[in-house]
Amino acid sequence: MSVTAVRATDSRHRFIDAATRLFARHSFAGTSLQMIADEVGVTKSAVHHHFRTREELLTAVVEPLAGELRAAVAAAETQRTRRARAERMLTGFIDVVIRNRVLVPVLVGDPGAIETLRSHADMSDLGERLLKLLADVDPGVGGWIKADLTVSGIACGMGVRALELDDDLLREHLVGAGRRILGLRAPRCLR
Template sequence: MATPVRGMSNRALQAERTRQQILETAQRLFAEHGYDATSIQMIADEMALTKAAVYYHFRAKSDMLHAVMKPGVQRIAALLDEADSLRGRRARIEHVVTGVVDFLVQNRSYAVMASSDPAAKRHDKDEQTTQLARRALALIYGEQPTPAERISFAAAFAIADHLPDLVDLTDEQLREALRTTMLRILR
């Protein structure tokens, strides 16, 4: 949840709280039903708000999806910043893989939705996420990765698309399986 800014009016604070509650509700409903199957009306009903109240905070449902995914995108960008300061390819690979795996496990239900929901997959193709993927590839393999390195990178990170098939694993089992497999592919 966003930290209130000193000097914000009570009305502004309440509006920010409501906006955050809408995002939390939207994220939960997106994970439960999928993005396309979740309507603005469902979100409004869940919160005992009108659709107009939801639209006051978000012009479109896609704005909610972007807002829900923004912290994850920022976390991955920060992870890449950290990896950029490390010396040695092996250290960068381990840092990126560990960070991505931890993120996937911590956000498991949402990651499952994001890997199987067509709308979330469309979001993954946006310019910001494409740039993050290119940056990660360059951090791991340099500015001119070979075709084999590009395929290894794509294969390692496509594993997240199979999270719906792994819901029977505990968090620790999933963490270890993802980390081991991704490192094996990238090395």
């Protein structure tokens, strides 16, 4: 890469980082390109050079997470049994959420962000595949509710308290809770 190209990539990343922080603080709808420019300390036209709209910036913010989630869903789908697929999806999803702790609450909870993402790329389809892998353990409406509750609880629960916890401890507790909701590990006496 040329020096100019490296610099362009650097600015891009600075805008993406600033946007992530501001989306988390003010929601997607409450963050303007001007606010992102102010946060980085540049003019609005400098942001415009890289991203024409907030929607373009949101897509760039989400792309790394979407890539990780795509890989986790694909890996779970290769497993042989329904339980193995659900177990692999649960742990894979938790890993993605923990690696993206700051960004995840923005995407899950913000109706503005969700609306924009639904119309983009394969995010909507990816969410359906993820839920199906978890719901299939218990066919019927109960399975879907449990899958929804697991995904929402893990993603939305990344609030202030969870942010103070160590990754490994958080992972252990989330995996345990997820397994209990989905019924993935029966008590020993029932096996």
